[in-house]
Amino acid sequence: MQTTSPPLGPSAPALPTQSWRDRLKITRSGVFSILFVLFGLWALIAAPQSYSPETVTGLTFGSGLPRVEVPTLSFVTVAGWLFLLGGLVGLAASFISGGSPVVVDERKPQATVLDRVARFWLIVNGILIIPTILIIAAANNSTNVTVMLQVSVRLATPIALGALAGIWCERSGVVNIAIEGMMLTGACFGFVALTIFAEMMPTATAIWLGVLVAVLSGGAMALLHAWLSITFRTDQIVSGTVINILAVGITSFLRREVLFSSEAGRETLQAIRIPVLADIPVLGDVLFNGRPIFYAMFILLVVTHVVLFYTRWGLRTRAVGENPHAADTLGINVIRNRWINVLIGGLIAGLAGAWFSLETTGNFEDNMTSGRGFIGLAAMIFGKWTPFGSFAGALLFGFSDALGQRFQFLGVPVPPQFLQMVPYIITIIVLAGLVGRAVAPKADGVPYEKEGKS
């Protein structure tokens, strides 16, 4: 990515000589290699005992598309060998040449052929593990792949928007843990606005005014955050916490005072089928038959990427986030830059709130965002503060939400309480294992104080 700058310094760090200790050092890909080896062994040894050669997993893809029957045992056996061998190659690579074959680190500037093979194989295995688990879970049964993907991307929408909100703030150097609160505010105010406007005009119009109010109320919360943390230089974590608590209070108060008398479900934003594209099998249903905020998420994704990396404003924002003093010296108004970026983040978080109440459920409920703002921040870190990387993280979390539900009704013999933990376990594994060292913008979380002032 354009953002990973080489370490600042007079010269590149000298290569340390490789000792045995370096070679035996446990690397991230080494751990994953071991996990793949274990999983491969389990698949090769346990699967033949659980499934007869006649067991099939049915995969359906929605109406009009044929049902595919995968022989469970053969699939798991092939996958098992891939996991086992890939894991062994990965282990060999990290042992023979020391260091990790996947993460480029200073100990190992040059990748050998073995490293390249191991890296490729580990990535293939990382992707393969998802269909493998699904096919095991749905043995003797069938599962609708299209719908699961559709639900995954849909559940990823607020997470991705939350991550984008975080990127705008943090790239300019303001930590924003208040995204959850801004989302909740947006969800509530947007829905309250809908109930009020719906009495004056057709619901189809009122709902768009509701979205507008949601976006603006998210922005209003962001202004509070900016005021506290930029102007008054309050600790940004404290300010964010205050906003999260405030949002819970305001919204549940509003629900009791305004919404109780009309707690009925409302119309939601309707799906828009994009002609031609929506007719593509599987992909059309997943990507081109969504609702407005779903599409807005994709647009904002591209816009954020372009603004951040290809415009003067983006360059200035990144400068302010990395080294505000230097930026100030060059004539950039740091305070103004941060205010505007935090505001933009809040507007996006408000839109994410509208996804909950106006696009998906047609209702408002206390604390209905249930932590998705925080998961959005995790997705942001997963993506190393880049829009597309964060979107990949959001997809992973949306997918694990959908998968956790699907495991339950496919009858996986695990108590539901454990299956409900699937999204969170994946979060931990991903953040601890896959992300690598995530480097935040250097000035992230540091209030800016002009030198010589005060």
Added chain:
Amino acid sequence: MNRYIRLSAALALLMLALIPTFAVSAQDGIETVCLVTDIGRVNDGTFNQYAYEGMMRAVEDFDLDSTFIETQSQTDYQTNIETCLQEGYEVIITVGFLIADATAEAAAANPDVYFIGVDQVNEDPENLPNYVGIQFREDQAGFLVGAMAALMTETNVIAGVYGIDVPAVVKFRHGFEQGARYINPDIEVLGVYIASFTAPDLGAAAAEQFLGEGADVIFGAGGSTGSGGTLYAAQNGAYVIGVDQDEYFTTFGGGETPGAENLITSAVKRVDNGVYNMIELLVNGEPLPEDGIYMLEAANDGIGFAPAHDADVPEEVTERIQEIYEALKDGSLDTGVDPLTGALLEEAEATEEATVEADEE
């Protein structure tokens, strides 16, 4: 603020009314009741409202004095009960599972005041004869709507969106599944527990996945998580079933909300009847149930199923469900679900049968 003004006005009036009443009060029957809600209000479309309606019906029928306090946060439970006590009310009704501890404490400290707890269990009936917990046979209500779902489905796939797996939800789920299998043993019944009662978007996601698997009747039992599922499914052409009260009037806005034409019934718990019956008992000077539990079930019209309203449910289906209701009522039909924990009894029986068979061999 408003609440306090209203309450203090009500209390002021009541005190004027009560002072002479106490002076002459010498009969067995009670004359005053006070209701403390769970977090929420007496018109919020939940248990609070139904408990309140039950109380008000009793107040009118038996000419009682009454008031209510709306709880705003969990830390106020004790204070609100205390307020009722200080004002000298003879019966205190508390609503909800969460207020149970505060109620039991107050019952122990005030043996001459009666306590009625909705959705609560009196753990110590011997020492607390003045406290009754109202419980429900959710499994029977679930059984009725499960049978209805099995009669209405065309794809032979039905599904449930459930909240946290607390006993009430587990009872609904198992009852639903047993009822469906009672009509059609080969029916496919899907279901998912979601770890929140306030995540309608996850409920909607579950419903979407179920529709993708071919389900055409969706039962939502889990607060707004469940109604998130039913709203989504109803708006996407599937039949849906509500829970707790007739959701036609709440979630579906009395028919205003899109999808209301697909709500075929709701599994109803008659909280109002429970409260009314217990007050009636006390008005007549009779003691509360000895085991500390008043079970609302088909036999005492404590559970039931809501009418179809705008949905197109054939008359023979409704008749069949009514038959099952009667059978549950007279005890000739059993749901096969433990009435307190919600566990399936069938498994226990199955193992017993297996041992019997083994012995015979």
